[in-house]
Amino acid sequence: MSDTDSSCFARVRALARRVCGSRHLQRFAVPVLAASVCALLLLVFQHLSQTVNYRSVVSQLCHLSAREWIGALGATAASFVALVGRDAVGLRYVDARVPRLPLWVGATVGSALGNATGFGALTGGAVRCRVYGVAGVTPVQVGRMTVFTSITLALALAMMTAAGMVASAGTLAGMMGLAPDVLRLMGAMLLAASGALIAACGAAPKKLRLFGRDALSFNVPARRDLVAQLALAVVDVIAAGLALWALLPHKGTSVAAQVGFVQFVTVYAAAMLLGMIGHTPGGVGVFEAAMVYALGGTVPTPQMLAALLAYRAIYFGVPLALSAGVLAVFEGRALKAPLASGFAQRGAQSVSQLAPLFLAICTFVVGGMLVISGATPAFMKRIAILQTVLPLWVMESSQMLASLFGVLLLFVARGLLRRLDAAWWFALIIASLNLALSLAKGLAFVEAGVLCVLIALLLATRKRFNRHSSLFAERFTPGWLVSVGMVIALAVWVLFFAFRDVQYSQHLWWQFAFDERAPRALRATLAAGLLASALACWQLLRPAPGRFEKPEAADLLEAARIVRAQERSDAVLAMMGDKSFLFSESREAFLMYAKRGRTWAALHDPVGPRCEWPGLIRQFVALAHAHGGRAAFYQVRADALPLYLDAGLTLMKLGEEAHIALPEFELKGSHRAHLRYALKRGERDGFSIELIEPDRVPDCLPILREISDAWLESRVAREKSFSVAAFTAGYLAAQSVMLVRQQGKPLAFVTFMTTDLHTEATVGVMRHLPDASPYAMEYLFTQLALHLKGAGFRSLSLGVAPLSGMQPTPLASPWHRAAALAWRFGGWFYNFRGLRGFKNKFQPHWEPRYLAASGSVSVLLTLADLSLLAGGSRS
Incomplete structure (x- = not known):
């Protein structure tokens, strides 16, 4: 870069320094807001569950018939078929075409992952970029499609809610606490606005500019695309609502007797809309609170909670598990090149690159399951069976160790996201140990099955975790630590909800017996909370090590040899002697870098043969993260961007050369x-x-x-x-x-x-x-x-x-x-x-x-x- 350019960049960066203080606060504002929402939701559930008994909820879950489970599964399948149709229309809106198999994989897997994490536009978009990208769809097109489908889903939810307000105002008035006329007026206004929006669209897509400025412009879809997208979104919502409807009681004084399906779908659509606004993972908490509040006077709360728990397992858990299975299949195809070639092989490799993200999410979910499971009572019939074959100390230690291992999985999940081989080994060992502990603490067969699935996924994706770095050197973001804290807070709430009738005293800590389930859960939850707090404090308080060292004379000579043998002349900046070097294992390529604060900055792309670049990039990212820092590659070229995306880095355009x-x-x-x-x-x-x-x-x-x-x-x-x-x-x-x-x-x-x-x-x-x-x-x-x-x-x-x-x-x-x-x-x-x-x-x-x-x-x-x-x- 010339000195003239440097003067400009100095001014731009000075501006960045002036605003970074407020941006630094945002780093903590979002986690604090999330923690506040979690605390508020727990207070709401505490109020709603005052008259609910834990055993009654579990009893309702156990009494759900096979017909009800199958009906919910069928409705879930119909909903995901509609999701595929929505993606097809969205691709048509951005003028892109994708073959049938990638379309089904991208739509279903992306939706399953987005539902599980709550960031559908982010993680679901990442899946679609990978899968649809094989067919030539660009990230910009995927982004436009995601915005289009998200906005139309919100519009469809609003229209369904409005239609229900107009058609069933009398029934909904008592449920929502509003006068029927007010509901009809609100619904009519929403429907009129939606109709005007549809009418404003033309027969062909067009670009709308406000005030004649490109910065305020957007693409208006064709009327047929908007109507088709809205219709499919309505089908999607109705099918998803039917999955919950199938799990509700339909005899005697029930939802079917007092509230029809139309009114139920109206409430369901409004609750989904509130969940989207709340931005919690899958609307969890917000959606349940809205449904219990609206239908609490019609459906007994224990039955409502049992149906909601089963609905979460079916509509969110089953697609995520099946998506993980699809990932494992594609992983196998990507590793066996002779079985596939061309388009199919590229698709398999593209999907399998998502393994770290999938495994990180699944591991975090399993860790949360183990922590919450430790706070709940085991079935007495199963304890009676274990009492005949196991000593008491085995059961007591099994429950506590399972909760502690669950906390470790919450932290190990971040290492999996970073593709660390140490995280893979930790996750595999912990999951295998917990497989035995889940049986020893209370014959938790469902928990054991989930752990078996996680182990199988880890084994199938072994080659994706190839970064050699210290697991515990990884610095955790405030958002991740808050997520761990939310799991612990939920476990504590579940503990007190499950053992509401227990008289708590200091003697409870020291009661050891097979039938003393409350003390056992109390000790396990306390141990999990203490371990999570200790790990979080250690992460927040430990310093960021690592200092910049000027290169030795021998390294300068080696770098000069590599620079002279290739054609990129800007690599001569390495000879200034103000940057350190990271060489590849063959010492035929290198990175030049320096350090300031927590930023480890490499200048330009690696220098040397291109085949050495991916390993050098991963090695440098691992080096920065091992010292608790941020990795940055400055002024990199466009043709190398996929390498940085694969390393999990964020891209930002700086200008043009x-x-x-x-x-x-x-x-x-x-x-x-x-x-x-x-x-x-x-x-x-x-x-x-x-x-x-x-x-x-x-x-x-x-x-x-x-x-x-x-x-x-x-x-x-x-x-x-x-x-x-x-x-x-x-x-x-x-x-x-x-x-x-x-x-x-x-x-x-x-x-x-x-x-x-x-x-x-x-x-x-x-x-x-x-x-x-x-x-x-x-x-x-x-x-x-x-x-x-x-x-x-x-x-x-x-x-x-x-x-x-x-x-x-x-x-x-x-x-x-x-x-x-x-x-x-x-x-x-x-x-x-x-x-x-x-x-x-x-x-x-x-x-x-x-x-x-x-x-x-x-x-x-x-x-x-x-x-x-x-x-x-x-x-």
Whole structure:
């Protein structure tokens, strides 16, 4: 990057430093909000369950008939068929086509994963990007499709609720506590608004612009796509509601006797809408509270709670388990190349890449199940059987150990998300041990079956966990720790709900007997809570180790050898000596990096053979995470982005780099008139060019330093580092210099970096005297391009134009939108357009450059650290 570019980036990063304080607060605001919602929901359930007995809920669950379970499963299947149809219409909306098998896999697996985690637009979108991407669907199209399906689902829920308000206002009035006329009016207004929205759509899709600005534009779907999507969403909701309806009592004084299916679906749609607004995983808690509140006067609360628990297991648990099975099948196909080729093989590999995400979610769910199971009483009939074959101490220790292992799984799940081999081994060992403990503590056959499924998935996906790093060195985010805390809080609530009739006293802790289930659950839950608290405190309080060390002379020589043997000239920045190196195992490739705060920043893509890149990237991410830091790859190229996505990093566009295609560069034509004028003006002003080869640079350093010092003094600046070429004797000695003289007096110079292949050159340090002619630099760059063309070079890089190419789009990230606004209106801050305009005089090809970094909100902190690195700060 040139010094002109660095000035702009310094200003941009200064802005990032000013806002990172508020962004840092957001890192904790979301987990605190989630914890508050969890606490509120637990209070609501505590109030709703005052008259409910735990045994009655369990009894209702046990008395659900096979017919009811099968009916709920059938309705769930119908709902997922409608989900596939919704994805098909969504793909048609974005003008994409996907073959039948990827469509079914992407829609069902993506929906199952999104339902389980509560971030359907994120995790479900990740699945669809993988699966649909094999058929050529871009992430942007998947994002547009996800927004379309999400908005239409919310609209369908609102329309169904409104229709129910109009058709059954009398029945719903008592359930919702509102007057019938008020309900009818509200429903009619919602239906009218929905009808107007449908009528506003045309026969073909169109782009709507507000105020004539692209930043406020969105695609309006065709009427047939909107109607089809709404119809399928209604079918989806009705089928999902039918899954719960099938589990409710339908005899005597029941929901069927007092509330018809139409009224029930209305309540169900409203509860789903509230769950979407609440943003809890699958609407859990919010949905249940709304259903119990609305139907509490019609259905006995124990029966309602039992039906809701069974509904969660069927509609959310079964699809997730089946999706995991699909993942295992695709994993097997991906590992056995002879069985598949071409499109099918690419699809299998793409889906199997999601193994870490699936396993992390499944492991966290299983860990939560073990912790909550330890807080519930075992069946007395099963305890009586165990009493005849096991000693008391085995049962007592089994329940406590199972809860402790459950807590460990909650933490190990994050290691699986990071693809750590240590996490895989821990998860496999813990799951295997718990398989025996689940039987010893109370013959928990369902729990044992779930553990068997987890073990099978771990074994099927072994090769996906190949990162060698310390599991306990991984720093946990506040959001993850809050999620663990929510599991513990739920377990405590379940404990007191299940043993509501127990008289608690200090003697309860020391009661050991086969039939003393309350003391056993109490001790297990306390132990789980203490272990989770200890691990969380250790994670929050431990320092972030790791210090930057300058490279040794031998490493510099090794890096120089690799740099000279490849064609990327910007890799010569490694020779500045201000960055450390991470070499591949073969020592044929390396990364150059530095550290500031918790940011471990690698400059550019790896240098060396491309086959070495994936391993180096994973190794560097593991190194940063092992020290509790954030990994960042600065100014990476577009063709390497899949490697960073596979490493679990977040991408952010920084700008575009200007490359002059030298074989095509010439001064003919009207579009080169300004360059011809700069040459003529330079000749008239007495300019002359002197090329200084690397062996002559040490002798010319005093002249160059005089120009450089004057340039720095005029800008009240100091030498930069890291991503910015700096004026140092050792670095300049490895480059060629082009010097401009005016009437024999040194006026300006530019260094250019090259390798032994002589195919690409990159502008390095460029300086000029403060009173130099405004045409001096344009004259210098034109002469440099002509010289390199004559020497047989193919390309000359003029450096990055910050924020260039950041066009606003409807689905752009907040950073992208802010950058686009800065590009458009930030002239007072820096002349973004002027910098691109100067480089455009040479008619370059513009190539995007990105930042790939750990985290999401923390990316702004990474930008602030990068600005300090460029200023020379290390830690």
